[in-house]
Amino acid sequence: MIPIQHGRVSLALHPLREGAGRPLLCLHAVGGSARDFRDAAQRWPGPAFGLDFSGHGDSQPLRGGGYFPENLAGDADAALARIGPALLLGAGIGAYVALLLAGARPDAVAGALLLPGAGLEGGGAAPDPASNTLARWTDFAAPPPGCDPAVRRLERDIRPPEYAEAFARAARGLLLAEGDFPQPPWWQAIRSSGAASPAPGDLEAGLARLATFPIR
Amino acid sequence: MTEPQHPGAVAPERSRFFLSDGVRLRVDEWGDPSAPPLVLLHGAFDHGRGFDLLAPLLASRFHVQALTSRGHGDSEWVDSYAWWSDVCDVVNLLRSLGRPVQLVGHSRGGGQATDAALWAPELVRQLVNIDGFGPPPEGFAPPGVPLDRRPPPPRFRDHLDRRRRSSGRSWRPYPSLEDLVERRREQNPRLSREWLRYFLFHGAREVEGGWIWKTDPEFAGGFGPWKPEWIGASWKGLRMPMLAMVGTEPDTWRLDDAVASERLANVPQLARAAVPGAGHFVHMERPRETADALLGFLAP
Numbered sequence: 228m229i230p231i232q233h234g235r236v237s238l239a240l241h242p243l244r245e246g247a248g249r250p251l252l253c254l255h256a257v258g259g260s261a262r263d264f265r266d267a268a269q270r271w272p273g274p275a276f277g278l279d280f281s282g283h284g285d286s287q288p289l290r291g292g293g294y295f296p297e298n299l300a301g302d303a304d305a306a307l308a309r310i311g312p313a314l315l316l317g318a319g320i321g322a323y324v325a326l327l328l329a330g331a332r333p334d335a336v337a338g339a340l341l342l343p344g345a346g347l348e349g350g351g352a353a354p355d356p357a358s359n360t361l362a363r364w365t366d367f368a369a370p371p372p373g374c375d376p377a378v379r380r381l382e383r384d385i386r387p388p389e390y391a392e393a394f395a396r397a398a399r400g401l402l403l404a405e406g407d408f409p410q411p412p413w414w415q416a417i418r419s420s421g422a423a424s425p426a427p428g429d430l431e432a433g434l435a436r437l438a439t440f441p442i443r
Numbered sequence: 444m445t446e447p448q449h450p451g452a453v454a455p456e457r458s459r460f461f462l463s464d465g466v467r468l469r470v471d472e473w474g475d476p477s478a479p480p481l482v483l484l485h486g487a488f489d490h491g492r493g494f495d496l497l498a499p500l501l502a503s504r505f506h507v508q509a510l511t512s513r514g515h516g517d518s519e520w521v522d523s524y525a526w527w528s529d530v531c532d533v534v535n536l537l538r539s540l541g542r543p544v545q546l547v548g549h550s551r552g553g554g555q556a557t558d559a560a561l562w563a564p565e566l567v568r569q570l571v572n573i574d575g576f577g578p579p580p581e582g583f584a585p586p587g588v589p590l591d592r593r594p595p596p597p598r599f600r601d602h603l604d605r606r607r608r609s610s611g612r613s614w615r616p617y618p619s620l621e622d623l624v625e626r627r628r629e630q631n632p633r634l635s636r637e638w639l640r641y642f643l644f645h646g647a648r649e650v651e652g653g654w655i656w657k658t659d660p661e662f663a664g665g666f667g668p669w670k671p672e673w674i675g676a677s678w679k680g681l682r683m684p685m686l687a688m689v690g691t692e693p694d695t696w697r698l699d700d701a702v703a704s705e706r707l708a709n710v711p712q713l714a715r716a717a718v719p720g721a722g723h724f725v726h727m728e729r730p731r732e733t734a735d736a737l738l739g740f741l742a743p
Contacts (some may be wrong), residue, residue: 291521356677361562390668397596
């Protein structure tokens with residue numbers, strides 16, 4: 228495990244596969260951890276790393292519980308600062324974080340493969356006054372095992388489609404998993420904008436396609 | 444350095460710490476604890492002692508309690524700041540008081556008071572928002588800081604660059620309290636040096652090499668999607684009377700009247716008050732007039 232720092236929080240970056248070549252950084256879903264990618268990492272042709280987001284796995288929780296996607300993107304950016312230019316594999320909230328990072332740092336992120344998982348949806352495309360309630364932010368029923376219960380806030384933040392689309396257009400390459408899962412408005416927007424392509428076939432084929440994206 | 448004095452400023456009669464989601468928050472109190480509770484919320488980069496002028500003028504009728512928000516003043520720092528964390532803190536405080544309150548907030552605290560009133564209407568009898576109606580559609584334009592009109596991705600890249608540089612950073616000490624006063628005067632030229640000396644004494648601490656802000660340097664480091672049209676729409680759901688208070692003087696941080704009115708048109712039970720001679724910091728610039736307007740609006 229490689230300890231890295233984001234702000235005052237210590238995070239765990241796990242080497243998942245040794246090797247030479249272009250690194251893969253894996254970003255897990257809400258309630259997950261880097262371990263979720265142990266098998267996937269073996270199908271990558273180069274070195275692979277998995278990050279435990281704050282509040283998850285071996286990383287510290289956020290004092291005060293201020294979890295939101297852009298903060299997790301800062302976690303992932305701290306990992307990127309450590310391993311250098313990389314490709315991203317993200318599931319659920321990790322997919323949304325991968326989109327944000329790929330759009331913000333096209334110089335360091337050659338591409339990303341986005342998969343479904345917990346936290347993919349977020350809290351909708353715009354604030355809904357009727358559901359903008361205290362319970363929205365404090366109901367931590369059934370917290371994911373081994374996690375800070377407040378990470379459930381990562382299922383409630385607002386993700387406007389045009390905000391996601393701006394990041395998709397700024398990214399160098401995005402692959403979206405196909406399949407039978409609920410596609411939130413932000414996912415549909417980047418899919419229909421042409422800024423992202425459908426990933427071919429299964430995970431193995433998706434990773435093989437991702438591996439062809441050139442790093443600058 | 445001895446504590447500065449200021450005419451009309453009354454230090455809290457009692458102070459305590461309140462635990463919200465594990466975070467220690469300072470609450471300053473004035474008035475009879477059996478009187479009806481009135482809660483005050485300050486603005487960004489301020490702290491509860493900014494109410495030392497207003498609170499004593501309300502304390503004859505109310506049990507006044509000023510909450511200092513996380514990362515500010517003597518309240519604890521956290522690892523990540525978000526708007527709704529503060530709103531949760533407010534609601535947690537209101538819940539702990541055991542009876543519905545009169546809730547008053549200034550600037551950012553006014554916006555958060557309004558959200559708290561939406562989230563927990565059963566805990567708020569009446570709401571007062573002092574010039575906390577959100578930023579202008581194009582954002583606030585403080586002196587010398589050009590508006591950033593770029594799309595979100597490059598702005599987020601800059602934000603991430605700052606996060607990388609800021610890990611573990613602390614404030615640069617100013618040589619003296621007077622230097623902090625002058626720094627703050629650049630942002631708020633309407634506030635007198637005498638008042639700022641009093642106010643900043645409690646918002647800064649003396650360290651080796653000078654004075655530093657108590658505010659967490661990581662505060663205001665957030666980034667996320669936001670649209671001006673999101674502000675105001677939810678106010679249709681306010682179930683209690685709301686007083687919207689502004690000053691009459693131009694101020695960088697004062698929202699344009701037309702924009703404020705458009706947003707406030709959503710409030711079902713709206714009263715308005717304008718305090719002559721005040722800019723954005725209405726309760727600091729004109730505490731007596733602010734108190735009179737509040738006491739006229741607030742039910743016994």
